[in-house]
Amino acid sequence: MNDLTIKYNELTAEEFILLWETVWGEGPSFEQTELALRHTLFRVSVYDKGKVVAMARMIGDMGLDYYIKDVVVRPEYQKRGIGRLLINELLKFIRENGVSGTDIFVELCAVPDKIPFYEKFGFDANEAQRLKMMCRVD
Ligand SMILES: CC(C)(COP(=O)(O)OP(=O)(O)OC[C@H]1O[C@@H](n2cnc3c(N)ncnc32)[C@H](O)[C@@H]1OP(=O)(O)O)[C@@H](O)C(=O)NCCC(=O)NCCS
Incomplete structure (x- = not known):
């Protein structure tokens, strides 16, 4: 982890x-x-000697709604604590920028085998077990 570099709001479209x-x-x-x-609230990316190896981003309205998107660690860099680092950076961003003294709910959509990963940070399925609904707009 020591030889890795973290960057904020520098992740490019190519990366x-x-x-x-x-x-x-x-x-x-x-x-x-x-x-x-360009319309993302906060981007975090991780580099190994200039090579991008991980990313995550936060979208939302800064007030009521924050949504975690595109959490990716390159396969050969997984299981070294980088995913934890990404989520901690995103949560720190909310702590530093959200309205203090209020409850702020952070949402994300997890594929089933990644649920245990997010549970480590306190994420929990909503009580109503609402399903994510999607539609394609041509
Ligand atoms: C999910 C992902 C981001 C995790 O990144 P990572 O760098 O391997 O995670 P870390 O090494 O920081 O792991 C943090 C903790 O979560 C645990 N963990 C990671 N992935 C897990 C999984 N699939 N199931 C259960 N636990 C998991 C680790 O064991 C570790 O636990 P510990 O701190 O108690 O020892 C990574 O596997 C990934 O990029 N996957 C492909 C893209 C993807 O599916 N993204 C999520 C979309 S929902």
Whole structure:
């Protein structure tokens, strides 16, 4: 961990797509990604001697709603504590920027085998077990 560098709000669209493709197959378009990153509240990325190895980002409205997106650690760098570092940085961002003295709820969508990872940070399925609904807009 000591030889890794953490950067804030510097993750580029090229780096995002590259990391995406190490875990999820073909990534989104450059244009879409660049627009998404421009409208992201907070980005954190991790580098090993200049090579990007992990990323995570936070979207939301800064007041009521924060949403964690695109948490990725390159497969060969997993299980070394980098995922924990990413989530801790995102939660720190909320602590430092959210309205103090209020309850702030942070949401994310976890694939089933990643639920135990997020539970380590206190994330819990909502009581109503609401399902995420999606639709494609052409
Ligand atoms: C999920 C992911 C970000 C975890 O990153 P990581 O760097 O391997 O995680 P860490 O090494 O920081 O692990 C932190 C803790 O979570 C645990 N953990 C990590 N992945 C886990 C899993 N799939 N199931 C259970 N526990 C897990 C670790 O054992 C560790 O526990 P400890 O601190 O008590 O020892 C990484 O596996 C990844 O990028 N996966 C592919 C992309 C993905 O699926 N992202 C999440 C989308 S929902």
